Amino acid sequence: xxxxxxxxxxxxxxxxxxxxxxxxxxxxxxxxxxxxxxxxxxxxxxxxxxxxxxxxxxxxxxxxxxxxxxxxxxxxxxxxxxxxxxxxxxxxxxxxxxxxxxxxxxxxxxxxxxxxxxxxxxxxxxxxxxxxxxxxxxxxxxxxxxxxxxxxxxxxxxxxxxxxxxxxxxxxxxxxxxxxxxxxxxxxxxxxxxxxxxxxxxxxxxxxxxxxxxxxxxxxxxxxxxxxxxxxxxxxxxxxxxxxxxxxxxxxxxxxxxxxxxxxxxxxxxxxxxxxxxxxxxxxxxxxxxxxxxxxxxxxxxxxxxxxxxxxxxxxxxxxxxxxxxxxxxxxxxxxxxxxxxxxxxxxxxxxxxxxxxxxxxxxxxxxxxxxxxxxxxxxxxxxxxxxxxxxxxxxxxxxxxxxxxxxxxxxxxxxxxxxxxxxxxxxxxxxxxxxxxxxxxxxxxxxxxxxxxxxxxxxxxxxxxxxxxx
Amino acid sequence: xxxxxxxxxxxxxxxxxxxxxxxxxxxxxxxxxxxxxxxxxxxxxxxxxxxxxxxxxxxxxxxxxxxxxxxxxxxxxxxxxxxxxxxxxxxxxxxxxxxxxxxxxxxxxxxxxxxxxxxxxxxxxxxxxxxxxxxxxxxxxxxxxxxxxxxxx
Numbered sequence: 304x305x306x307x308x309x310x311x312x313x314x315x316x317x318x319x320x321x322x323x324x325x326x327x328x329x330x331x332x333x334x335x336x337x338x339x340x341x342x343x344x345x346x347x348x349x350x351x352x353x354x355x356x357x358x359x360x361x362x363x364x365x366x367x368x369x370x371x372x373x374x375x376x377x378x379x380x381x382x383x384x385x386x387x388x389x390x391x392x393x394x395x396x397x398x399x400x401x402x403x404x405x406x407x408x409x410x411x412x413x414x415x416x417x418x419x420x421x422x423x424x425x426x427x428x429x430x431x432x433x434x435x436x437x438x439x440x441x442x443x444x445x446x447x448x449x450x451x452x453x454x455x456x457x458x459x460x461x462x463x464x465x466x467x468x469x470x471x472x473x474x475x476x477x478x479x480x481x482x483x484x485x486x487x488x489x490x491x492x493x494x495x496x497x498x499x500x501x502x503x504x505x506x507x508x509x510x511x512x513x514x515x516x517x518x519x520x521x522x523x524x525x526x527x528x529x530x531x532x533x534x535x536x537x538x539x540x541x542x543x544x545x546x547x548x549x550x551x552x553x554x555x556x557x558x559x560x561x562x563x564x565x566x567x568x569x570x571x572x573x574x575x576x577x578x579x580x581x582x583x584x585x586x587x588x589x590x591x592x593x594x595x596x597x598x599x600x601x602x603x604x605x606x607x608x609x610x611x612x613x614x615x616x617x618x619x620x621x622x623x624x625x626x627x628x629x630x631x632x633x634x635x636x637x638x639x640x641x642x643x644x645x646x647x648x649x650x651x652x653x654x655x656x657x658x659x660x661x662x663x664x665x666x667x668x669x670x671x672x673x674x675x676x677x678x679x680x681x682x683x684x685x686x687x688x689x690x691x692x693x694x695x696x697x698x699x700x701x702x703x704x705x706x707x708x709x710x711x712x713x714x715x716x717x718x719x720x721x722x723x724x725x726x727x728x729x730x731x732x733x734x735x736x737x738x739x740x741x742x743x744x745x746x747x748x749x750x751x752x753x754x755x756x757x758x759x760x761x762x763x764x765x766x767x768x769x770x771x772x773x774x
Numbered sequence: 775x776x777x778x779x780x781x782x783x784x785x786x787x788x789x790x791x792x793x794x795x796x797x798x799x800x801x802x803x804x805x806x807x808x809x810x811x812x813x814x815x816x817x818x819x820x821x822x823x824x825x826x827x828x829x830x831x832x833x834x835x836x837x838x839x840x841x842x843x844x845x846x847x848x849x850x851x852x853x854x855x856x857x858x859x860x861x862x863x864x865x866x867x868x869x870x871x872x873x874x875x876x877x878x879x880x881x882x883x884x885x886x887x888x889x890x891x892x893x894x895x896x897x898x899x900x901x902x903x904x905x906x907x908x909x910x911x912x913x914x915x916x917x918x919x920x921x922x923x924x925x926x927x
Contacts, residue, residue, distance in 0.1 A: 494887040724907070740884075749811060750780045
C-alpha cells in the first residue's frame, strides 16, 4: 500500500512542460459533454448537453442528470445544435464551468452562494440591491479559476470560425487559462487508432460524419455529414411502436408510480404519478429518450449477414432468428424479432426502415454508404485505396451489434477488389469517448507544451490565432 | 495540425543519411524515447533478411503510463530493391513505414501517430510511405507490390 503513487491531487502541478501539466480536456457533443483531466483514461465528468431551464421568474438553469427531475415551469433545452456546434453562448460557458470546476476541482469553486449555478431562486429575489456587488465578485473569482490549467477543447471539423472565436474568448478571457488548443474530433479518433491517415466514420448521437484524414490533417473537401445517428434511430423506434399491432405506448419512467409484472402483450397494470403542475413536452421527450436508449442498447441490431435486409429471403430468415424481450417502464413487455434489424436498415438503405415524418426522413445521399462514397470521391484517386484500408469507426451508435460487419459488407460491395480494413476500438469506452481520450493523451504529453497556444501568443495575435494554428 | 510536439534526435538524421547516401544500412527502426519526448534510432542494420526485420516490428514493445509493457508502434525506413518485371533492371525505393499494431495500447498509438510528421519531415527523399497495422500488412510480397506499384518482377 505504501508504494502507491500519489493521488493526482497530491502530485506536483508546477512542472509545466513536464508530464504533469494539469491540463483539462473538454469534448462537447450534442447528447453529452465530456470533461476530465488530461492523462486519464476516461473523462471523469460526463453530463448531458441537455439542461433544465426554469421559466419561472427569475429564470434559472439546472445542469446534470440528477437535477433533471419533474418540476413546474421547467423545460429541457440543449446548448448545442444538431450539427454539434454550440448555439447558446450564454449557457455553454456555464455548463462547461460547472464541469471543469465544480465537478472536477470542487475545492476551487466559488462559494455556492456566489457562483450563480443552480441557485435557489428564492434567495436571489430576496437579495435585492446586494445583487450587483455579488455579480462583480463572482466575475473576479471566475477569472482566476482556470489560471493553472491549459485546456484542450475538441470540435467538429465543420465548426464555424465564429464559434471557434467564441470558445477562445471564454477560455482566455473568462477563465484565464494559461494556454489552450482546439482539436478536430476525427483527427483525434484517427490518431487514437494509431493512424495519421484514415477515413473516419463517426456515428454519434445527433449526426453521422465521414472525413478523410491525411498525415494528421482533415481533408476539408471530404467532410460529409448527415442527421442519421442515435436520435434518428430513436425516431425509427418511435415509428415502430406507433405502427405496431397493438400499438406500444411509451410511458417514461418518471410517470410510473408502481407497476405489477404482466405477461407478454398483456394489458399494463400500473399506477401513474399525478403532478399538480404541467410537465413540459421537452421534459417528457427527454425522459422518453432514456427508454429509447435502453431499447437501443438491449434490443436493436444491425443486419450483418450477406446482402441487405430486403435482399430476397433475408427478411424471412430474420424472422427465424432469436428475438429479444423488452419491458417498458410501465411493465408492458413483448418480444421483438425481425423489427430489431429493420430499425437500423435505414442507416444503409434510405428505402428501408420505418416511415418517418417528412422532416426526419433521409435522402439517398445521406446514408452511411452514400457519405463514404461522397467523401472518397472528393479526395485524390491515389489516396482512396489507402483510406479504404484504414477505416476508423467511432461513436456510440457504432456499438450496436453487427454494425462493423455490415459496414464491411457494404464497403466490399461498393469497392470490389479493394482492400478494406475497418478499425474499431474493442473497448466500449474508447468508442464512446474516442475523441476525448485522444485529446487526453495529447494534452498530457510533456512535449505538447510547445503546441499549446499560450496566453502571450493569444495576447499578441488576438483570437484569430486559432484559425492560423489549429488547422 | 495536431502534433505531439515530440522532437527528432540528430542521430535519426545522421543514420538516415548514411543509409541514403552511403548505403551503409538496409533499414533503420526508429522509436520514441521512453519519456516520449524524442524520436531516436532503435536499430540500424545492413541485414537484408526481411523476415528478421518484420519480426522485430511485430515483437516491438512500449511501456504504458502505468508501466505495463505491451505491443509497441515503430517507424522504419527500408531501402527496397527490386528488379522490374519488364527486365529494365534494378530499382531502389526508400520507404517510410509507420507501424502501429492494432493490439497496441491507445496511448502509444496516439503518441506515435501524432509524432509521425515530425520524423517524416526531417528525412528528405522518401519515395513511398506506408501505414501498417497488423502482421499481414508487412508481408514482403504485398509490400513490394505496393512499393513498386506492381512493377516488381
